[in-house]
Amino acid sequence: MYLFIINPRSGGGAGHRTWLSVEKLLKERKVSYESLFTHSADEAEQLVAERLSHQENWTAAVVIGGDGTIHSVLGALRHSRVPLAVIPAGSGNDTARGFGIPLTLEAALEVALSDCYLESDLLSGADGLTLTAVASGFDAQVSENVNTSWYKRLCNAIGAGQLAFIIGILHTLITFKPCRVSVACDGTEHVYETAWLVSICNLPNYGGGFLICPQAKADDGHLDVCVVHGCSRWQLLRLFPTVLKGRHVTLPFVSMLRGRSVAVTFAQARHAIGDGESLGTEPLAVRCESGALRVLSPQAVSSVLAAAGTAASCQASG
Ligand SMILES: Nc1ncnc2c1ncn2[C@@H]1O[C@H](COP(=O)(O)OP(=O)(O)OP(=O)(O)O)[C@@H](O)[C@H]1O
Numbered sequence: 001m002y003l004f005i006i007n008p009r010s011g012g013g014a015g016h017r018t019w020l021s022v023e024k025l026l027k028e029r030k031v032s033y034e035s036l037f038t039h040s041a042d043e044a045e046q047l048v049a050e051r052l053s054h055q056e057n058w059t060a061a062v063v064i065g066g067d068g069t070i071h072s073v074l075g076a077l078r079h080s081r082v083p084l085a086v087i088p089a090g091s092g093n094d095t096a097r098g099f100g101i102p103l104t105l106e107a108a109l110e111v112a113l114s115d116c117y118l119e120s121d122l123l124s125g126a127d128g129l130t131l132t133a134v135a136s137g138f139d140a141q142v143s144e145n146v147n148t149s150w151y152k153r154l155c156n157a158i159g160a161g162q163l164a165f166i167i168g169i170l171h172t173l174i175t176f177k178p179c180r181v182s183v184a185c186d187g188t189e190h191v192y193e194t195a196w197l198v199s200i201c202n203l204p205n206y207g208g209g210f211l212i213c214p215q216a217k218a219d220d221g222h223l224d225v226c227v228v229h230g231c232s233r234w235q236l237l238r239l240f241p242t243v244l245k246g247r248h249v250t251l252p253f254v255s256m257l258r259g260r261s262v263a264v265t266f267a268q269a270r271h272a273i274g275d276g277e278s279l280g281t282e283p284l285a286v287r288c289e290s291g292a293l294r295v296l297s298p299q300a301v302s303s304v305l306a307a308a309g310t311a312a313s314c315q316a317s318g
Helices: 014-028 041-054 067-072 094-098 105-112 138-147 150-157 161-175 233-243 298-306
Strands: 002-006 033-037 060-065 084-088 116-125 128-130 133-137 179-185 188-201 223-229 254-259 261-266 272-274 277-280 284-296 312-314
Touching (some): 002 041, 014 033, 014 060, 033 041, 041 067, 067 094, 067 277, 084 094, 084 105, 116 133, 128 272, 128 284, 133 138, 133 284, 138 150, 138 161, 138 188, 138 272, 150 161, 161 233, 179 223, 179 254, 188 254, 188 261, 223 261, 254 261, 298 312
Parallel strands (some): 002 033, 002 060, 060 084
Antiparallel strands (some): 116 284, 116 312, 133 188, 133 272, 179 188, 179 261, 223 254, 272 277
């Protein structure tokens, strides 16, 4: 039995439209399912936990929505052994990209109905769980600005979600000021005097496909950290095209760190986001919860083929 969790307003209404098409395909294929429409993150966490506890035989929990919708059910799915599947219907869809899940409905549904999952790490902090990345500083401010903007709705309406982030970057570049930050990685402190951003990543990408930590792997038991510091506004602007390909990592004003626990304290209050959702402006303390969430992903197939004993599995369909 599959549990479909639908956020009808993700992607500016794409969630609802996607569900109508998916439901048709499920009926054609005679797949057993239950559906759950959710209207807020809090409601979703509670309803999903209730549904999962009512019966034992869930094959997967399939989210139709964007990164925020997936974020809302992490607490309910963590350690449940019910795998998460994703049919992307958001504007950024970074979770889907990071797990190699196709962005087209039919192909994503094939993955959701398959049985190959990765045992993904989760980022755990005072504000709960995050799957993709906890970002603080400039890019969190971009997200805050985009999420409260008129241009996000317009870009979603014309199917150009990524364009909203580009507009948001330019908007934030004019107003944001860098400041001192302390980043403690597995207890070792690194201090940067004029820091723009600190990103703690489980997946390589966020912000609609930017490869901020290109070497990050969901199932490696580590967090990858990118710090951008000591550069001018103009250098920061020129950095963004390089991030699309992950080529920024060798620049002199980019520092990459790695660890299992990361604490970030800015000298001035700075916004943070997890999976694109606001985490407020308090200092961050994030640790890696190894293999805490099963995720149905095409990457699991290659992991299984590549090495025995990897944190991935393909089982007979039930
Ligand atoms: N389970 C949920 N049901 C309904 N609304 C939710 C749920 N989880 C989060 N939300 C709210 O809906 C908003 C939009 O959802 P979501 O983030 O999935 O889509 P998006 O913003 O269009 O895409 P993306 O996050 O991929 O850019 C969230 O920012 C949050 O405010």
